[in-house]
Amino acid sequence: MPDTATVVDALGSLVVFGPNQAGAYRELAAGVSKQLGEDVPTRLTQWLVNWAESPGAGLVILTGNAGTGKTAATEHFCRALGETLPDTDAMTELAGAYIVKDASGIGSRQERAAMFMRAMKKRHEGKVLLCVNEGILRDAAEDLSSTTPLIRSGLDAALSNGAHTNDGITVLNLNRQRLTGKIMWNQLVDYVTQEELWSGCKDCPGDEDENACPMRANASALRQPYARHVLRRLLQVCSGEMTPTIRELLSLIAYAVVGTGQIESHTHTWTCREIVQRYRDRGHTEFTADSAFFNLVLGEGIDDETRERSPLLDALRRLACGSSSDLQVDGWLRDPTQMPEESRALSGPPPLDKTQPLSGSKSHLDRVRTEIGERSFAEIGEIAAISEDHNQVQACIKALVKGSPAAVTSWRRRILFEAAAELNGPDHAVARLTSLTFATELLVLAETVAKGGRPLDSLIELVSGLNFLATGQPTSADGLIVPDPASLFARRPGAFRPALPAFVAARIPVARLRLGVPDRGIVEDFIDVDHVEVTLSIDSIPEPRLTIGPRLFQAISEARIYRGPVGHGAAEMTDLRSFYGRLADLDDLERERYPLVADPSQTGFVQVQPPIPQQ
Secondary structure: OOOOOOOHHHHHHHHOOOOOOHHHHHHOOHHHHHHHHOOOOOOHHHHHHHHHOHHHHHHHHOOOOOOOOOHHHHHHHHHOOOOOOOOOOOOOOOOOOEEEEEEEHOOOHHHHHHHHHHHHHHHOOOEEEEEEOHHHHHHHHHHHOOHHHHHHHHHHHHHHEEEEEOOOOEEEHHHHHHOOOOHHHHHHHHHHHOHHOOOOOOOOHHHHOOOOHHHHHHHHOOOOOHHHHHHHHHHHHHOOOOOOOHHHHHHHHHHHHHEEOOOOOOOOOOOHHHHHHHHHHHHHOOOOOOOHHHHHHOOOOOEEEEEEHHHHHHHHHOOOOOOOOHHHHHHHOOOHHHHOOOOOOOOOOOOOOOOOOOOOOOHHHHHEEEEOOEEEOOOOOOOHHHHHOOOHHHHHHHHHHOOOOOOHHHHHHHHHHHHHHHHHHHHHHHHHOOOOOHHHHHHHHHHHHHHOOHHHHHHHHHHHHHHHHHHHOOOOOOOOOEEEEEHHOOOOOOOOOOOOOOEEEEEOHHHHHHEOOHHHHHHHHHHHOOOOOEEEEEEEOOOEEEEEOOOHHHHHHHHHOOOOOOOOHHHHHHHHHHHHHHOOOOOOOOEEEEEEEEEEOOEEEEEEHHHOEEE
């Protein structure tokens, strides 16, 4: 059982990036609810509660990876029936309904097939709720394909579209659930950081000054609108290449509050007792930006092996937040007079009557550990710029460029999360201080398309970038150029090798192209979705379609603007070749009478005339 004597203990048990996984299991997390309150209501849990309280019958199958909330949703369903979550994984009857909380706990493949057959029969008598991992569900679909093909068809449709319902059977793919929608996201952050949770413990140094306790300061910072909005944007970008589970999201937010930023234990989290002891021994200087939320939320303090095992942490690391220089933000450290007032307050500027180091520091968020002691960002910048003491200058320069993270990296991250307004808003700040400089443009485009908008300018820009990747010609006047598959597959789109002349299979007018979002239709009735991708298709034909995520959008935008090789994203380039190959096979495309060649060295196309037959 996780130790949840305090809120800090409860948050520590939620952090599943270390070997302590107790808080990840629903059956062991009662103490977490006792400290943090009831779960955040998701669309799935609300729908299941409504279904449990309604008349009628049917079979609902929840499939998805571990941590997507299947067991939590089942518990809410059981509560709506006036029952508790079953202790066994086998099919259990509760108040006239039948529940399987984890089909993987049923011994053999034959026993699971029998359970599915029973569920298919019982769906006509009452409600049946099954929680099944995708692999087990696929096995069952194959075993029962001859007798109950509805399972196979429902699985295939749900994996593609997120949800499918037919003949009393509803299959929901929770791997398509995204909890970064604005309302859901704010509820998740509030669940961990709500002010009433952080009243302090016995002898808490934060009782006199909230910023004296790094955990309370982190929680307070994450309650601010800009910080949580920037974090949401980063996670939306990450979810374009992986789907963060609710378990991972809660773990990340909890770690951002109570993580140490140093590998001192297996859990990598503070305890109240440690904070009190360390503050008593060293005071404010014990806590630095190593334990700041803007570093912890990016996985700092977690060893590389653990980060590589977490798709979410790995995706966050690839964003390289704060790793690239920004002349304006970096210049604020060297010359504070150019710094806006809001940013200057974040640097820990000393007052005019400064008498001792750190006299201007407000919290651990603006302090960095150096060889000459703890210094605020403002002090480091001042010493490095104008001090005549060589040793102090070298110590500050070393702190600025070395370390994990370096002081200048921490500074950029703090500006990103807390002073994004000074950089023309959070979206521009994310574009400037991360590696995917066009990702927020895609997020805005996806939101527009999801609301029914048809942004012609964005469509034309996408066509122009795609044409350059495929043929080396950044034009949209001729519509989407579909190269002959043999020409396209001879090179990787966007490769550093210059594009060679390519035969053109067809040209699709822009008027026939449509932008959409992947998660539409009934899936929005059952689970929470957040649109972070767009799809490109022809007319109203569902296939072929190209799903454009953040990294492919980055490549397309770079190709359109810089008209040079992008050279990254092997998976995305493979998707491109597959899309163009399927386009070339469409029957209703208007073919050229004579072969055309797209030659990057020339403007327009070269028409290949057939040879004149000799008499």
